[in-house]
Amino acid sequence: MNTLQALVVVTSTLACGICPAQTCHYDDWRWNVHEKRAVQNMSISKDYALLADYERDAQSGCSVCQEDQQVIHIQGLPEFSVCKKYAAKAQETLTRLINSGAYIKSVTGYRVGRTRGEVDAQGNRTDFSNHSFGVALDINAEHNGLYIHCIEFGPQCQLSRGGPWRPGVDPYSLESNGAIVLMMKAAGFKWGGEIAGRQKDFMHFSLTGY
Ligand SMILES: [Zn+2]
Numbered sequence: 001m002n003t004l005q006a007l008v009v010v011t012s013t014l015a016c017g018i019c020p021a022q023t024c025h026y027d028d029w030r031w032n033v034h035e036k037r038a039v040q041n042m043s044i045s046k047d048y049a050l051l052a053d054y055e056r057d058a059q060s061g062c063s064v065c066q067e068d069q070q071v072i073h074i075q076g077l078p079e080f081s082v083c084k085k086y087a088a089k090a091q092e093t094l095t096r097l098i099n100s101g102a103y104i105k106s107v108t109g110y111r112v113g114r115t116r117g118e119v120d121a122q123g124n125r126t127d128f129s130n131h132s133f134g135v136a137l138d139i140n141a142e143h144n145g146l147y148i149h150c151i152e153f154g155p156q157c158q159l160s161r162g163g164p165w166r167p168g169v170d171p172y173s174l175e176s177n178g179a180i181v182l183m184m185k186a187a188g189f190k191w192g193g194e195i196a197g198r199q200k201d202f203m204h205f206s207l208t209g210y
Helices: 003-015 084-099 179-186
Strands: 023-032 037-047 069-072 080-083 114-119 125-128 136-139 146-148 158-161 204-206
Touching: 023 125, 069 084, 080 084, 084 179, 136 179
Parallel strands: 023 114
Antiparallel strands: 023 037, 069 080, 114 125, 136 204, 146 158
């Protein structure tokens, strides 16, 4: 290698310190609605430049790639990851809540999986959830369940995932006028406990609430 070639190598190495990731890694799976379990688990590794539209969230620009996620460390909470674009917002908001004594024991952010959208011939969901892009957060899932048949909350609602929601009884259950919901909404995250439709997802926050 002559001096000029060496210079080119050094320059391109330095330049790539600010380049997007070259490779995208993520663990894919599909939810089977008949078997009620995750199927077709596989680890994906592909050229970042070859990401398909369905591997990226149109609203946020965040992707399913681990390389687009950032680990969040907050004292008193197990670590979790979110899309880098929202990492500072999530860190700041949840740190303020924890420091003000809010009842938060668990947070889940980035978690890839096809749990939404059309069902294929085998009964597998085909679209990625918002958690797959790191743009959704679940808080205290064990105390803020996902309910189905639940246009409005009442005895007809059926708990589908997580633990029962008992606002006013269980301090870890979120409330519409509580500090956690109000501060998360002020930070730009809508609450799954207030979405229209047949599901209420009381643990869930995202840009759309879904
Ligand atoms: Zn969620």
